[in-house]
Amino acid sequence: MSEEAVRLAGIEKSFGSAKILNDISLTFMTGEVHALIGENGAGKSSLGKIVGGYYSFDAGTLTVFGKPVGQWTPRAALTSGIAMIHQELQLVPELTVAQNVFLGMEANRAGVLSGGEHERFRALDQRCGFGLDPGRIVADLRIAERQKVEILRAIARDARVIIMDEPTSSLTADEAERLHHVIRWLRDDGRTVIYVTHFLDHVLATADRVTIMRDGRIVRTGGIAGETKESLIEAMLGEPADVAFPPLPPPPPIETKPLLEVIGLSSDTGLSDISIDVRPGEIVGLIGLVGSGRSELARAIFGADPSRGTVRIAGADYANRTPRNSVAHGLAFVPEDRRKQGLDLVQAVRPNMSLPHLGLVSRLGVLRPGEERRRTAEMIRHFNIVPGQIDGEVAYYSGGNQQKVLLSKWVYGAPKVVILDEPSRGVDIGARRRIHDFVVELARGGAAVILISSELEEVISLSHRGYLMREGRIIECVDCRTLGVEDALFRLFNVQRGAEAGPRTEVRS
C-alpha cells in the first residue's frame, strides 16, 4: 500500500509583488510518478523548487514523510530524502562520474580519502542498470548521460523523492524514452518521482497521476487514465485549444532570386561542403538529429564561428563574416540556449532588446531613451510579454517570456534573413503558439527564414522546404509539404544506421 511522501497544505509564494503560488494543497504518494504540468509561469517549477528546498514559502505547511518541516533548505530536503534534478544540471564538469556521484559523501578516514569509489559506484550502477563508466570526466558526457549521473547521485544519497525539472527538454526522442525507463524503475523501486515538464506525450506515457496548474493555482489533480493531450491542454489554458500549426503563406515563385545563398561552406566545427539557398518569404528547415551540424551551420553563416566558402546576401558576396557585420547586413540569429547565448540575465528587458541595434535608438553614440522605450513597449505589446514592464528583470521571467524577449531583440531591427535555432525549446503551449505565428509572420513579411528544431513535426510543419543533414553534410533537399515525420525520421536514421557499421568519426573529442 502506498503512503504519503510529501504533503503541501495552503502553500503560498510571492516574488516581490507578484504572487506566483496561491493556496497550493497537494499530496505526493510513495511509488508514484506525479507529473506537474502547466504553461510557463503557471508555477510548476516554483512548486518543485519549494519541495526541493530551493525556494522558501510565505505561508502554509510542508509535511515530509509525516513530519512538518522547519528550516527548509536543499540540504535539509536531501537529509529528509528529497533530491532535485535541475533543468541546468549541477555537476562539476572537471570531475569524473564517480567523483560527482559521491561528491560530499566520499569514503574517508578522518578526512583522508580511502578510495574504493569505483567499487561503490559499480554496486550502485548495477542496481540501476545505467552502465556508466565511473572514470569518465563529466564534461565529456552527453546531456542524457549527465542526467543519469544526477539520478545516481540522488540514489546514492538514498533519495526517496526525486524532483525532475524539465529533464527531457534537451534530450532526443530516443534518450527521452530511455529516461522514462529509468523513471519507471525508480517508481517500481518504491520512490516518488515529481516530474515537471512541458511534454504532454511524456506525461501520458510515464505519469501515474498528474497535477495541472494555471496562474499559480491547481486546476486539478487526478489519475492519468482518461486524460488525453487535448484534455490536458484545455485544462492548462482554461479554454479549448488546438494543437495545430498555423498555415504557411504560399512559397515564393520558383524564379525568385535567393536572398541567402551558401556555397561550399566548410568549417572546423564539422561542416563540410554545405550549399543551401533561401528565398525571400520562404521558411527553410534544417532537419537532422542532434549533432548533425544544424546549429554549427547557423553559427557559421552568422559569423559566430570561422568558416570557409561563399555566402551571398541578395546576390552580393558576404566574405568577412562576423556577428557585427551580420547584424549590419540584416541577418538575425536566435541561438538555441537563451540563457547562455541569448540574453544578458543581469540586465533588464530594455537593454537586452536594443543591444544588437543600438544605432537605431541613439544619435552619435548617445542613447535616445524615449525612442528606446517606445520600441521596447511596442515589442512587449507585439509578443504579449508578461510581465509587461519595459525595465522588467528578465532573469525572473518564465522560459516562454524570456524567449519572446530574445525574439524581440532580433526583430527590433527588421532583419532580412532570420535564423532561428530551437525557437520553442522549453516554452509552454501558449508561447509556443505565439512563436509559431511569429515564424509565419516573418516569412509573410518577406524575410528569408531558416528554422532549426529537434522536434521533427515542428520543423516540417513550419517549413516550405527542408534540408536533411547528417554529420555536417546536406544529404537531401526535400519539400516539407509532402514530407511525413516518419518519412523524415526513416531517411535520417536509415543513413545513419549504414554509417554505424564503421567507426563513428568524432569531429571534436
Added chain:
Amino acid sequence: MTETSMPARQTARIPAGRRAIAFLQKYGILIIIAILMAGLSFLSDSFLTPRNLLNILNQSAPLAIIASALTLVIIGGGFDLSAGAIFGVASVSAAWIAVNIDPNLGLVVGPLVGLVLGVVNGLIITGFNVHSFLATLASSMVFRGIAILITGGALIPVRMPEFAWLGRGKIGMVNVAVIVFLVFAFAMMFLLNRTTFGRRVFAVGGNEEAAILSGVRTNLVKIATFGLTGFAAGLAGVIAVSRISMGQPQAGVGMELDAIAAVILGGTSIYGGKGAVWRSIAGVLLLALIGNGFNILNVNPFFKDLTTGLIIVVAVALSAGRKRR
C-alpha cells in the same frame, strides 16, 4: 495529521517591509555615509565646515577619479591591478617633462601616458586571451619598472608654479582638483548610462557570449575600458605630482587596491554587469570620511585599517544578501 499545525515559515506578508529592506540594501552606502557624517558633526565642531568637507573632497580627488573609471572595467567583467603603477609612471613622466621641456606639457602628457599603458593592458588581455587579473598583475610590475627607469631611481623635484596649479590651485573656494574630478566623474556617468558604449560595457560584463552574438565587438569594448582607467590613473597621477611638486617612482603604491575597495564598497558587482559610477564615488567618500574621522577625533590610527576592513566586509555582505532570494 492535524490540519492546524504551525506554518513552517511565516515571513512578513507586508510588501512594504520588504521594500524597505530592498531600499536599505540598494542605498545602504549613502545611509552609512549619512550616519557617519551625522555622528562626526555631533562629535566634533570642526567636521561640518565647508573647509573640512572641501578638504576631504580635494584629498580624495585622485582616488575618486581612478575609481570612477575602474567602475567601467569592473562592470565589463574585468579587473585592473595596474592603476597604482600607471599612476606612478604618469607622475614621473609628467615631472620629467616639466623639468626638461615644459611644465604644462608634462601635465598633458601624464594622462596620455596612462591612456597608452591602459590600452596596452587591454591589448594583452584581448590579444592573448589572458584573465585581466593576471595580465594587470604582471603589467603593473613592468610599469613600476618603467617608472624607476625614467627617474633612474631618484626623485624628480619640480619647483614651478606653472606645474602646481592643477594640484594646489583654487577657483574661488573650490580646488581645481575637485573640479577636474567632478568633470571626469560626470563624463564617466554619462558614458556609462547615456551612450551606446555604456550599454555595451554592461552587456560584456553581463553575458559576453550573448554580447558577441549581438554584434558587440567585445574586445574593443574591453580595450576601451582599460584605456579609460589608464587615462584616469594618469590624470590622478599628475594631480598628485603637481600637488607635492615631486615625481616619485613609488607614487601610488597600493592605490589600485584602494580603488577596487571603493568600487566594491559602493556595491558594484565584482562579477560584472551591474554597478554605477556614483556608487564608487560614494565608496571613496566613505573611506575618506573614516580617515577624516580618525584625524579629527584623534583616535589611534591603528584602528583605522581595522575599521575600514570591517566596514567593507559588512557592506559586501549586505549587497550579497540582495542577490539571495
